Amino acid sequence: SEVGHEVCCIDIDQNKVKKLKQGKIDIYEPELREMVLRNQKKQRLEFTSNLKQAVNFSSLIFICVGTPESTEGSADLTSVFNVVDSIAKEIKEKKVIVIKSTVPPGTGLEIQSLFEHKLKNKNLSVQVVSNPEFLREGRAINDFMEPDRVIIGVEQKSVKNKLLDLYSLLISDDKIIFMDMLSAELTKYASNAMLATKISFINEIANISDFLGADIDLVRKGMGNDKRIGFSFMNPGSGYGGSCFPKDVKALISKAQNFGYNPRLLRATDLVNRAQKKIIFSKIVKIFGDDLTGLKFAVWGLSFKPETDDIRESPSIELIKSLNKAGATVSAYDPKAINQFKQVMPKNQPLLTYMESKDLCIEGADALVVMTEWSEFQVSDFSFIKSALKTPIIFDARNFLEEETLRSLGFRYFGIGRGRNAQ
Template identity: 50%
Template sequence: MKITVVGTGYVGLVTGTCFAEMGNNVTCVDIDEQKINNLKNGIIPIYEPGLEPMVMRNVANKTLLFHTELKECLHGSDMVFIAVGTPMGEDGSADLKYVLQVAKEIGQHMSTPLIVVDKSTVPVGTGDKVRTVIEQELAKRNVTIEFHVVSNPEFLKEGDAISDFMKPDRVVVGTDHKETAEAMRQLYSPFFRSSMDRMLVMDLRSAEMTKYVANAMLATKISFMNEVANICELVGADVNKVRIGIGSDSRIGYSFIYPGSGYGGSCFPKDVKALKKTAEQHGYQAQLLSAVEDVNDRQKYVIADKVIAHFGEDLSGLTFAVWGLSFKPGTDDMREAPSIYIIKKLTELGAKIQTYDPKAVHEAQTFYLKDVPGVTYSDSKYSALSGANALLLLTEWKEFRSPDFMEIKSSLKEPIIFDGRNQFDSNRLEGLGFTYYQIGKQVSR
């Protein structure tokens, strides 16, 4: 198939590249000329394991092209995927201006029958708005061209997006048009091989809703477990053992019940707010979603609060090593990362921060921590420890899982670790002479 993907961000670039990998002819379009020029020269704007070699391979095979003008890519396309950003508006709702601008351009320039696919995360009813905008533009041109709007939400985990796309556990397609559903089935059939049962065809609005509900459910599990962790700590229970106890129940399972410093990233915070706003717009107060948000907002400060409880309100003259800046391992994404909130709170109280992250340093320096005083960046996890009063582990990168604890102890002024991801064995650290703070367990001294 000939496919056009509008948007070369996280979703658009992964989507277009994976479709090209399966032999489709794909053109990725973006109005950012610098980004397009970089992509043509093999410079990838995001870090995602496995993405760069796949982009390079398909560019070399000429199955993946990059362009800045949508109108020049529409002719002959079978499908156009809209994968532009839907940033959160001031009121918490999803801002659809970029999605609807693409729809307008499609209506202005399409010349052959087309399937228009909403890949961006959009609230319920967006497909209807996209259809209306395209119809209005066609009417202005006084032409009639058949097109169909589809919802095809993405379910990609940052850090594992290529695997998620190439081996999906499900593909959701929202359309009531039989021929369009069949075209989508043909497009995705190479990704399933043995069975198409994992392609779920439903009406457009249900497909739009599915994406938001999936993310809201996962966010709810995270906030619930963090709430439980805080209670465990107060009553003297160990949340790590409680997690095993409840996860063994097949109705609950172990996924997303790890206590920590709260969720971040581009999806969960934005999507929970957007779903809550959608409910409000229809006269319903989503109390559970509000609680999920409140717990998460509070959880981002738990590690900072533990530091303050140990060292006092005045942190002047103290230095803390921070391992991990990205909101999760496997990505350079720092959007809504707990590290931002923790570092800002500690520096406001006079602390200096020595940080290390395998991938997110550029993001921190350029955007999220660029104006925060007292933050320095190290080129290794151990160099970040030098002369620090304590270590804060905030992102569970693999290289942090089995460190040399004796080197940590010798590098720190005091053998203190604040673990925002519960990575280590408290009994072992206690035996090595560490004061070890976790989430959901009273301190081991």
């Protein structure tokens, strides 16, 4: 709608729709609210929970529902197939159905034949297209408005032209890569798996660096300046989280295994990540011992990364549960994600409290653990922090604090792979 198209959005969550109609947005995403309000005002963007209205609004329908991880690790496509049922029920004319949800290769073809079966009696046809989404939470608007490329899986010329028309208001044609549906679906999984693998790779090197007493910052600098390698997704940390990398790597593993293929590299990426989520806890235990009863830890950062309130698969979940299980009290703070975080944590946990500010959070704690690199954490008054903590110890799960400054202020500092100084 920002570039002039008329858009009608439907969700089965009526409460979400009601709030969106009033210009209220449930999630934190920079600049999103302003953009929604702007386009609602221009009457180019509307929200509804009325199925008939939504299905017949346009000849192009995007499916963007969630495809979470199932208990076996494959993608749970229940919501996608529910949408297919809904469209088939209400459809009155020919449509192009664009799958934006991340779905395993083969899903588009399956949906195409499902529609053919369901619409046989109506004498109607639809064309299914794969158009996977690559935006990042926290930068969603910029990523969507200025994508590196747009992948479209469709072979019919008329449908290609329809999508070219749609995207031409947003990007130049040379940024659109057309391919078959299976390849488009695999491109999405392969891209996420590649990025996840880069993260697991640098985490593995960081762990080795810790054992050696080497400095991962220098290793990363040395590696990243090789143009073939680069710096992106090469930041050591406490493992990747979020709604995409963990589930997409596992779904691709599951899909490959269905064909009898053992995806060794993808399994290693996932394994390294699971272990990495425990790395900060193991550093804490190394300093304070197994039994943390009577100790208090301040945790800054609950979302899986900054500039979002998404806590899905956030490393902070596992860390805080482990600290509580070992008897420690946790005082937690996040600029945006506290409400979301509360919903996935055990209720009535007396050892866990949420604080309204980063300063209140550290009062009387035995150590500060920084889990997410929100910029407000970087500009902290560390002299004040030192006086508020019982012992001046900082665990930095993102290697984003100034290690030398902290050490000169008298802190004991533990990052990831900054082994040279961690002894």
